[in-house]
Amino acid sequence: MYKILLLSTSIFIISVMCFLWNIDCSKSTTIRQFNFNNQAKTNSIASTKRIPDKLVVLTFDDAVASHYTFVRPILKQYGFSATFFITEGFNFKTDKVNYLTWNQVADLNKDGFEIGNHTRDHVIINEQSLGQLLFQLTSINDSCEYYGIPRPVSFAYPGNFIHARALPILKTAGFSWARRGNIPELSGGEDGRGFAYEPYADDPLLIPSSGIALPAWSLEDFKNAEACAKNGKIAVLQFHGVPDTEHPWVNTTKEQFRSYMDYLRNGKYQVIALRDIARYINPNIRPKDPWDIIIKRKNGLTPNTKIF
Numbered sequence: 001m002y003k004i005l006l007l008s009t010s011i012f013i014i015s016v017m018c019f020l021w022n023i024d025c026s027k028s029t030t031i032r033q034f035n036f037n038n039q040a041k042t043n044s045i046a047s048t049k050r051i052p053d054k055l056v057v058l059t060f061d062d063a064v065a066s067h068y069t070f071v072r073p074i075l076k077q078y079g080f081s082a083t084f085f086i087t088e089g090f091n092f093k094t095d096k097v098n099y100l101t102w103n104q105v106a107d108l109n110k111d112g113f114e115i116g117n118h119t120r121d122h123v124i125i126n127e128q129s130l131g132q133l134l135f136q137l138t139s140i141n142d143s144c145e146y147y148g149i150p151r152p153v154s155f156a157y158p159g160n161f162i163h164a165r166a167l168p169i170l171k172t173a174g175f176s177w178a179r180r181g182n183i184p185e186l187s188g189g190e191d192g193r194g195f196a197y198e199p200y201a202d203d204p205l206l207i208p209s210s211g212i213a214l215p216a217w218s219l220e221d222f223k224n225a226e227a228c229a230k231n232g233k234i235a236v237l238q239f240h241g242v243p244d245t246e247h248p249w250v251n252t253t254k255e256q257f258r259s260y261m262d263y264l265r266n267g268k269y270q271v272i273a274l275r276d277i278a279r280y281i282n283p284n285i286r287p288k289d290p291w292d293i294i295i296k297r298k299n300g301l302t303p304n305t306k307i308f
């Protein structure tokens with residue numbers, strides 16, 4: 001009888017322990033599951049937040065003085081953001097009439113605009129110059145640090161020339177986004193026509209310009225460049241000086257620029273800097289083959305033409 005009682009008590013104690021252990025385990029599992037689901041939900045939101053129609057990225061290249069004297073007040077008046085890609089190339093160091101000073105660049109940053117990297121010497125990236133790309137990037141990054149500007153996360157290819165081996169260098173140097181022009185789908189000319197940025201199909205380090213503002217542009221050309229900003233695609237627009245007396249082949253007049261900005265404001269476009277697309281796109285999710293979309297576009301334009 002004593003043995004039976006002892007056995008029953010033992011079974012009872014073991015059952016209670018198992019019960020409690022199960023509660024604990026299930027509780028832990030539930031917590032783990034909850035945390036996992038929350039994380040998955042967060043990741044899902046971060047990577048799939050809907051890209052709104054009428055999303056436009058404004059970019060300005062070559063550190064032209066009119067970016068400060070004319071573009072800056074208009075953008076501030078209209079509540080638009082933008083990225084200014086800084087280089088010390090051309091006559092930046094000696095001509096402070098036509099080029100920005102670093103203090104003005106620092107002011108643009110303080111205003112909330114993005115400061116991007118355009119290489120120290122405006123070096124065209126090719127087989128011969130790849131070896132100095134990291135130095136060229138670091139030099140501008142160092143100047144940004146000196147003037148209290150956050151380390152750039154956006155890059156623009158000088159002259160819009162790209163090279164496959166630049167991508168890992170840009171990644172290593174900490175860049176999330178890089179804007180190109182319309183090469184290699186087009187030749188770099190073609191009246192400044194370009195392509196919409198298609199997130200997750202276009203590599204974030206090979207973002208095409210949907211338009212490159214040229215002197216001959218009318219408001220209709222500008223409308224064509226931004227019209228692609230729908231169905232998950234983004235219009236990334238490339239400007240130089242407004243005006244740009246040092247680079248007249250990419251000049252935009254004050255009148256042209258004001259008409260473009262009026263069009264965006266009246267059309268209720270959302271105008272942001274390149275870095276701001278991180279609200280919608282995870283730059284770490286990259287296409288398996290970054291050249292696939294480029295080749296498809298190229299083949300669509302001129303069938304059977306190889307671009308590499």
Ligand SMILES: [Zn+2]
Pocket residue numbers: 061062118122157158159
């Ligand atoms: Zn440039």
